[in-house]
Amino acid sequence: MEDATASLTAALFGLEGFVVLAAADAGDELELLVETTAELVGCPACGAVARAKDRRPVWVRDLPVAGRAVVICWHKRVWSCPHALCGTRSWTEQHEAIAPRACLTERARQWAFEQVGRCDAAVSRIAAQLGVAWWTVMNQVIERGVPVVEDPARLAEVTAVGVDETAYLRATGTHPTEFATGITDLTPGRPARLLELVAGRSGTVLGCWLGEQSADWRAAVVTASLDPFRGYATALATQLPDAVRVLDPFHVVKLGLSCVDDIRRRVQHDTLGHRGHTGDPLYGIRRVLRRRQDRLSTTARDRLHAGLITGDPDGEVTLAWTVAQDLMSLYQLTDPDQARTRALALIADLRAAPIAELARLGRTLHAWRAELCAHFDHPDVSNGPTENLNLKIKNTKRTARGYRNFAHYRLRLLLNHGRVREDHPPTRIRTRRPSLAA
Ligand SMILES: [Zn+2]
Incomplete structure (x- = not known):
């Protein structure tokens, strides 16, 4: 019976290498007492079988369970080397699922990033679900998201671009409306996506960005769709002289x-x-x-x-x-x-x-x-996908109730609307046979 309970909690918890020893209500949160399953550990210096010396609790937050924030209390083992001549006296165990001094487990960090960077969730909402600060989640989005959006492969194989201005910050008493220039990928045969967002609305900012791209990249662009703004047309004529300019x-x-x-x-x-x-x-x-x-x-x-x-x-x-x-x-x-x-x-x-x-x-x-x-x-360079994309961008803006930081705004938009999406259909549950052979 005890084995059954242990396997049930292990299946629910699902963090390999750990077992749940106890669960307790802690206000609105669920507290789980866990330990690793490691029994036989060698000394990192001499390889002798280590002796369990002590336990030290560390607290870390994990994925929500059934709608409740979870705090894990990990009873870390302190090991010591029994070998008298070995220089290593004692050490605390470590696990790749929970980084030292982290306040979130590795899988909770990844989940937070996916929620914000792929599912377009608000940072504040994910922070509330995990029971952490806004910045704790945003730091994960930055740390994991920046390499994704800065990957040069994201810009590969583009044959049609679109240029459009967007207001990213409405005017207030202290500042005017701030504009940004969006460059979209309108390559026929796939959904439109955002290639880049640069601050400002001028031919100069567009020209600078195009100038930073490789000569091969620029030569591959066959058509450039734009709104009737002379600055954009001039920048396109200078930087993409061979591309046909198309008014949307x-x-x-x-x-x-x-x-x-x-x-x-x-x-x-x-x-x-x-x-x-x-x-x-x-x-x-x-x-x-x-x-x-x-x-x-x-x-x-x-x-x-x-x-x-x-x-x-x-x-x-x-x-x-x-x-x-x-x-x-x-x-x-x-x-x-x-x-x-x-x-x-x-x-x-x-x-x-x-x-x-x-x-x-x-x-x-x-x-x-x-x-x-x-x-x-060039009727294939249509405005349909761009409009659809603009709608999604507006949605991201609403989710976050506006943006003050342009770098965060750009990162969020490029993560959510700048990648070639591979959406998988959900697994059907109605016609499935239960995996539990009962
Ligand atoms: Zn040793």
Whole structure:
């Protein structure tokens, strides 16, 4: 019976080389008294069979058990050498599972790192589960994570990159909004991932990072997708002269939609003399205006038409909406030549438009026409994966309730979104036969 209990606790505890002698409730925590199974130990100097001399308790935290934090009390043996002539008198036993003076077992350290660095958990939450300080967990993330993200192999075999700005710290009373430049891997055939995050939003920071990469790496990049920011385009042209620059469809459509918004706000103010609020016809359709025409339900379509008829007497919002829809429909075309012809015609029309906001959009798109049309020849560099990635990045930001330390922010993002993922399906439990032959 005693053997059965011992094997049960050993199986639950699962740390090889240790046995559980006792378990006790210690408030919210579980305290486990353990010792090693080592019985026959040789003197490290002379090899004589050591004599057990004493025991010394050390406390260390381990993985939570059934939702409770665990403290292990390890009764370390103190051994002594029986050989009178040997210089070694006594020593304390050591085990690879628990490093000397550590406050966490090795497996708890690894678990903490995996939770934060792979499962995107908040450091504070893992620290609470283990019953340790925030920094104890963060130190593990740094110690184990930095070699992973700095491994040059992580950047290997990239043929398409994307460049995008992201706000990493919102403005407060004491500092302005801080931006960072994200470089993503858009290589076709695999999920997008983050290659690097550099502080700042300029062609210089992007150019510096690209310049640090090997000539072979830079030569392998065939396409570079970017948002319409001249600094990024210049850096890409200088550092990746052979790569085709592609303007992200997402950003092109965004330019068109913000033009619709600008005109809607102006017309709203001109016709009603105040900012839009509930009950105003244009304000009521502000979200419908941003959606693709062919995805509108009949009800939404009717609302859109009704809103435009009452709220847009001169048809300015209607015209801007048509332009935005035309921009979106460019990306539905499968024939690159047709798409290019239509895009250039649309840009020419916009530049000649009598509405100032539309003419400005025309000038912007004209300046980016080469990059805009390049997308039609490289449709595989799509914005879908980037958007998905941006969503995940936002999630990481929320998990941690914002970041003040850029190095921590970069490390967390690269660990969680910068690796090629190999997710394994969970083991099925319903159809499995029990391993315990009863
Ligand atoms: Zn000895």
